[in-house]
Amino acid sequence: MNMNIASLKEVVSAEEWQLRVDLAACYRLVALYGWSDLVFTHISARVPGPEHHFLINPYGLMFDEITASSLVKVDQACNKVIDSPYPVNPAGFVIHSAVHEARHDMQCVLHTHTRAGVAVSAQKCGILPISQQSAFVLASLGYHDYEGVAFRDDEKPRLQKDLGTARHLVLRNHGLLTVGETIADAFMNMYRFESTCQIQLSAQAGGELIHFPEEIYSGDDRAATYVRGGGMGGPFVWPALLRKLDRLDTSYQH
Numbered sequence: 001m002n003m004n005i006a007s008l009k010e011v012v013s014a015e016e017w018q019l020r021v022d023l024a025a026c027y028r029l030v031a032l033y034g035w036s037d038l039v040f041t042h043i044s045a046r047v048p049g050p051e052h053h054f055l056i057n058p059y060g061l062m063f064d065e066i067t068a069s070s071l072v073k074v075d076q077a078c079n080k081v082i083d084s085p086y087p088v089n090p091a092g093f094v095i096h097s098a099v100h101e102a103r104h105d106m107q108c109v110l111h112t113h114t115r116a117g118v119a120v121s122a123q124k125c126g127i128l129p130i131s132q133q134s135a136f137v138l139a140s141l142g143y144h145d146y147e148g149v150a151f152r153d154d155e156k157p158r159l160q161k162d163l164g165t166a167r168h169l170v171l172r173n174h175g176l177l178t179v180g181e182t183i184a185d186a187f188m189n190m191y192r193f194e195s196t197c198q199i200q201l202s203a204q205a206g207g208e209l210i211h212f213p214e215e216i217y218s219g220d221d222r223a224a225t226y227v228r229g230g231g232m233g234g235p236f237v238w239p240a241l242l243r244k245l246d247r248l249d250t251s252y253q254h
Contacts, residue, residue: 005085007254008069012082016047020068022183022238023055023108024252028245029187030112031063035194037113038062041175042089044096045108045183052076054100056093058086067254076101091151095171098156099163099179106167106179108186116197117176126170129211130203133196138217142166146173168193184234187241 009017023045030036030043039060047053055071056078057063073081076097078090099109120127127134127141144162147155163169167189169177176193180186203209245252 005067005070008082017068019045019047019183020055020071021253023071024066024068025242025245026108026110026183026187027057027063027066028249028252029241030110030190032245032248033191033194035112035114035190036063040092041111041113042092042096043108043110043183043186044093044100046100046106047073051081052100053081054093054096056088056096058084059089059092060087064249067252069254091149094153094156095150095159095177098159099177101156102160102163103179106181106186108180108183109177110180110186110190111171111175111177112190112194113175114194114197116201117194118174120197120200121170121175122173127196128200128209129214129217130209131196131199133192133199135212135217136192137168137196140165140167142169144169144171146171150174180234182234182238184238184241186234188233188237 008020012020023043026043039062042056044054044056047055052075054074054076056074057066058070058072061070070084070086072084072086072088074088074093075081078088078093078097080088095111096109099106126143127137129135129138142162142164144159147158150159163177163179167179171177176190176197178186178189178193180189
C-alpha cells in the first residue's frame with residue numbers, strides 16, 4: 001500500500017485540520033496503549049458543519065501508521081468526500097454511522113476489540129461495581145446484544161436505543177465503545193472503560209469481591225460521580241498525552 005500522500009493542511013479548513021491531527025493522535029495512542037486489533041476497528045470523528053461528514057481510518061493501515069492527511073473524509077453512507085488513494089471499510093462504519101446519526105451531541109466514536117474488553121463483554125454479570133474506575137463507567141453505561149458481524153443497517157435502531165444517552169457501551173461478545181464531545185473525551189472514556197475491564201478480570205482471579213453500593217453511581221450521585229471523574233477528563237489530560245506522543249513520534253501530524 002502506498003504510504004506517500006500529499007498533505008491536506010492547505011486543502012481543508014484550519015478547524016478540520018486540527019480535528020485530523022487530534023484523530024490521528026488518537027489512533028496512535030490507541031496503538032501505543034495496546035488497544036488496537038491489527039487494521040480492524042475504527043475511530044470516527046464528525047467534521048463540524050451541516051454536511052454530516054466524518055473522518056475515519058484508511059482501511060489497511062495499522063493504527064501507528066495513520067496520519068492527519070491519510071484519514072479519509074466520508075459522508076454518512078461512507079462515500080469518499082475527498083479523493084484518497086486509500087480504501088475505506090463501509091461495513092466497519094455501520095456502528096459508527098448509527099451512533100453519529102443518533103448522538104449529535106458527540107463528536108467522536110471509539111470502538112475496540114481488546115482482550116479484556118471482549119472478555120468482560122462475554123460475562124453475564126457485565127461491569128461490576130468493584131473499582132473507582134467502574135463507578136465512572138457505570139454512571140453512563142449501556143449494553144447491546146450480539147447480532148453477528150455488524151454490517152446490516154437494520155441493527156442500527158437497536159444499537160441506538162441501547163446506547164441511549166450513555167457514554168460507554170458494552171457490545172456483548174464483541175468489545176467496547178465510547179463516545180465523547182471531543183476526541184479527547186472519547187479517548188479518556190475508553191481509558192477508564194478498558195482499565196475497568198482489566199481490573200475486573202484481575203480481581204475475579206483473586207478471591208471474593210467487594211461491591212460498592214449502587215447509590216455511588218446512580219440517582220443523585222450519578223451526575224456528581226461523572227462530573228468529578230469526567231469533568232476534567234479529556235481536555236485536561238489531552239495535552240499531556242500529545243506531549244507523550246510527540247516524544248516518541250511526530251509523524252501523525254503530517
